[in-house]
Each structure stands twice: as C-alpha cells, then as structure tokens.
Amino acid sequence: MNIAIYGYGNLGKGVYAAAKNAKDASIVGIFTRRSPESVKVPEGVAVYSANDLPAFRDKIDVLLVCGGSATDLPVLTPALAEDFNVVDSFDTHAKIPEHFDNVNKAAVKSGHIALISAGWDPGLFSLARVYASAVLPDCKDYTFWGRGISQGHSDAIRRIEGVLDARQYTVPIEEAMQAVKEGKEPTLSTREKHKRECYVVAEEGADLDRIEKEIKTMPNYFADYDTTVTFISAEELKKNHAGMPHGGSVLCTGKTGLNGENQHFIGYTLALDSNPEFTASVLLAYARAVNKMYKRGITGAKTVLDIAPSDLSPLSEEELRAHYL
C-alpha cells in the first residue's frame, strides 16, 4: 500500500519509522503545513506542501493524519476525507461521537474510509474494554495509565512562571490495581487511582515554593491527585527524562454462573518505551485495514471497534488461521 504522512511531529516521525520497517508499505511522501524546506526528514523521503495534496489523489492509498486532537484533527480529518482514505488518532474521548459524525459525513459523500481514534487509548484499550464487556456483560472495567509521560500535564507545568522545562509522569497506584485484580471491584476516587510525579527545571532564582504550590493546586491537572514535585537541572532532565515512555492497563472482573458464583479476571497491559512510535504503529496497522476494506467497497467513518482483527495483519487469512489462531 502507498501511504502518506500528514504532519511530521513525534507521531509523524513514528509513522515514518513504522512504514519504513513494514514490508507492505511504501511512503509516497510527507506533507506539511510548514515550508517543506524547513522540515528535516531522513534522506530519500520527499516532503511536499500540504497544498499540493490534491495532485496526489490517485497515488495515495491511505493518508495518516498526524495532528493534535485539540484543534488540528477536528478540521483536518473531515477535510482530508473528501479526497483520501484517512486514519487519525483523535483522542479527546468526550468529543469522539461529534468527530465521528463530522468525518462520516465527509467520507460517505466522497466514497472513502476514514478511521478515527486509532492508537492505544482510544484504540487497543478500547478493544480490551469492548471484548471484556461483550464476554462478561456485567463486568466492571478499570483503566490505569502509566507509568508514563503525560504531554498535556508537562505542558501545563511549563506554562508556570519561572519554569524552564518539565516532565510529568502519571503513575498508577499499585494497591488500587491489586484490589481490582483480586476481584474486589473497589470504588476508586481520582486520587486513589493515579499519582503524579513532576520533574521541573526552574529559572535561576525562581521561587520554588510558589512553583510547587502552583503545580499542586492546579485545577483539573493536579489538584485532585497526590503530586510530588522534584526540582532538577536541565542536564538531569535531558539525561534521565528525555524519553516518551507510557503504557497502562485495562483490568476487568466479572462473574458467570446462574448465580454469579464464578469470578473471572481479564487484564490487558502495555508498557511502551516510546508512546508516539507505538501509537504510530497502531495507526499503520489500521491503515492496512482501511486499504483492504476500501478495495471491498466499504466507505464511511470507522473506529477500531468496526475492524476485524485479520484486516490489520500483513499475513493472509490462511496464514493467520494456521499459525495465530
């Protein structure tokens, strides 16, 4: 399949690497809203202006849209679905139904497929939740995130006066996960599920007490959590906190039997060295499915819940049945 990448931030770079390593994908090019000359890409890959996209209509099987969920994707994905099969990673859970409807209108009208909200949450974690609740309809599911870097929380700290740089780790609380695994079906407050660890580089002479207090009392981001703040040097941040690890678990327990006498646990866990590279790999797998389904005449907006697993694999259905089933 011929894929193209729209946007070349962390996610776009991850898609490039995943496609480069895939045996069944070739990269038509990287499309950018910046000036193409200003985008640093690996040798041998073409960079085009996003304005040139219409000329590539017949050359791209699937366009992977690598933009932010806050302002980029709500506009980009419906617009691009007018000309291309697209995959995006829209991850604002509460706005997925609205985004789906907007994208669906465009994709149905143009006769393309637009797969939204690929990645791991939403994405693989959504699959874990849906499979578990389909098998055990009354199960209780819990999602824990981390230990991993939250970009949004790191950004929030960086906006505080006197802060030069920061990394925030979301950390699941072990005792809470253990209680879920043991089938106790606990009711957990926000504070009981996760804690937040902040590593902050402050300006010289900055009021560290004020910064720490501003972080810990920040509404929505930190106020509802047990938060630790550690001030470190720029060198230490670069040395020990440069990566973008993340992950988490979807844990479910449910009962079977005429009187619910037997209990079952279903757990799905990810531990990722690089959040954007893994997310990108999920996007590429769904691009593969989009390409296959488009050839079957399927159109409209889709999510990971609509895609049969075999369509994600580069292997044939026969190979999958023989070796993976």
Add this chain to the structure above:
Amino acid sequence: MNIAIYGYGNLGKGVYAAAKNAKDASIVGIFTRRSPESVKVPEGVAVYSANDLPAFRDKIDVLLVCGGSATDLPVLTPALAEDFNVVDSFDTHAKIPEHFDNVNKAAVKSGHIALISAGWDPGLFSLARVYASAVLPDCKDYTFWGRGISQGHSDAIRRIEGVLDARQYTVPIEEAMQAVKEGKEPTLSTREKHKRECYVVAEEGADLDRIEKEIKTMPNYFADYDTTVTFISAEELKKNHAGMPHGGSVLCTGKTGLNGENQHFIGYTLALDSNPEFTASVLLAYARAVNKMYKRGITGAKTVLDIAPSDLSPLSEEELRAHYL
C-alpha cells in the same frame, strides 16, 4: 436472538447460564444425542432429541455446538451448518485449517454462518496474538497457560491402573514469564515454560511408586515437563480440587524506531474460576455477532479473527463509541 444448545456437558451448562443472564438471548431449548428424559436441566427449559432439530430450523437464530474437539465437532459442526448458523469451540490448533474448510463448504452451500474455534485459546488469546503482531510485525509472542486444570492431562492420569481419580494443574513458570516481560526474548524449552502438578487418588493398596513413575514418564503428556505427583484422598480431591479454574497469558515484546531502538511490551492475561463457563460466555458473544452478520447477508465459515469487536456487544455502535472507545 433465539439460541439453542447442542450438547449439555460442562460447556453446554455454561452456555445455558450465560444465555440465561444475557438480556438479549432467549433459549429455544437444549438438544441432546442422549435420551432427553435422562438429561437433568434447570426447571423451565425444554430438552429435545438432536433428531428433532430439523423442525426448529426457523426458530433458532444461532445453534451453539457444545461437543468435544476430538471426535464430535469435526462431524457435528459441518452437518449442523447445513441447517443453522452455528458457533463451536473447536480447539485442536493443528486441525483448524481442515475444520475451517469442511465447515466453510457446508455453510457457504446452505447460506449460513459458522463461527469455529471460539473460546479463549483459540479465541481471545488468538486475538491478543494477532493484534500484537499486526502492530509490531516483528514481535515475539509467548503463550503461557495456567495455573489451571487440564482436562486432557487429568484424563490421561485416570487411565493408569490403580488410579481412581486425578486432577492435573498446568502451571506457568514464573521466571520464564518474567524474562519475557523484561524483553529478553528468551528461547524456552517446553520444560522451561510450564510445570505440571498432579493430585491423584489411588486405589487402596495400589503401587504408588509405579503410578508416579508411569505419570512422570508418559510421553507427550508429562515426560517433557517437571512434574510433581501428590497422592490425596477422594475427600481432599473433592474438597480442594473440584473446580475447573484456568487461565494464562499472551505476552509479546517488539521494537519500533528506525533502528529498533524502542521496546514495547503487550500482555493479555486471563484468570478464570471456571474454564467452561468463561468459554461459554465467549461462545455466546460470538453467537451475537453471528446473528448480526447473518442479517447483513454474510455467510460461510468465520473465526474470531474475522469478527469486528462491535458485533460482539449487546450495545449499539453509538453507545460503544460514546462510552467504551
């Protein structure tokens, strides 16, 4: 949907319980090859002879075939697919392609859907393997089973002279699982992955040394494993080993990045109090999908790899997108 159950052993009983608890299933009846009067079922449920099935052609949306993989299902599933949409739990991995082809011929010809090999392995574990390998094409996957009762191994012990009853637990080796989780991609022999614990009730005066030796040296079943044999009383077996727990994990590690510089772990774990009841719950979820897909005009043999997750859920696509994605 109107379901019927063919065969009323442990799995059939599990399907009955799952359907009874499901809001979207009603049970047309239990069909048996035994004399219907001899089958003990909960009050209010109809039991019919398997010979009477043709009369129920228009009354059953999906027939769940609850027979053994060794001799029952290879014959039953293709035959029943001539008249019904069917779901089975065929679990002889090596013979799945052959079973699929036989069932597919019957189902295509009759215009029904036949979903084979539902359950957890094959089944949910297959899904975990395929999703992981689609996202990380060069990942290495490991399947560990247990701690849980293996019916086949328990039966093998029971066939030894002087043995009255037995339960065999398959136990994954913790160190091996840990090495996989740490991304070491170890090469593991059969012995390094699992051990076997046997609880045996012997006849009075039986030669316990001979029995233990016969178990430990039994080819295929025990010879390649570290096996422990514990002789217990019939009462102790009944008290402590009456359940049918099982479970296990599919663990995968793979790399991303242009030079494979980042590593990722994907783990899927089940811990089940009742293997047959959980398996039955998976079968019922797939019966739901079969019923939906049949109404869309889809026919032929299918496996869990061919089914979109949303089709398994009793919830609408809108509800799933809003609350589970």
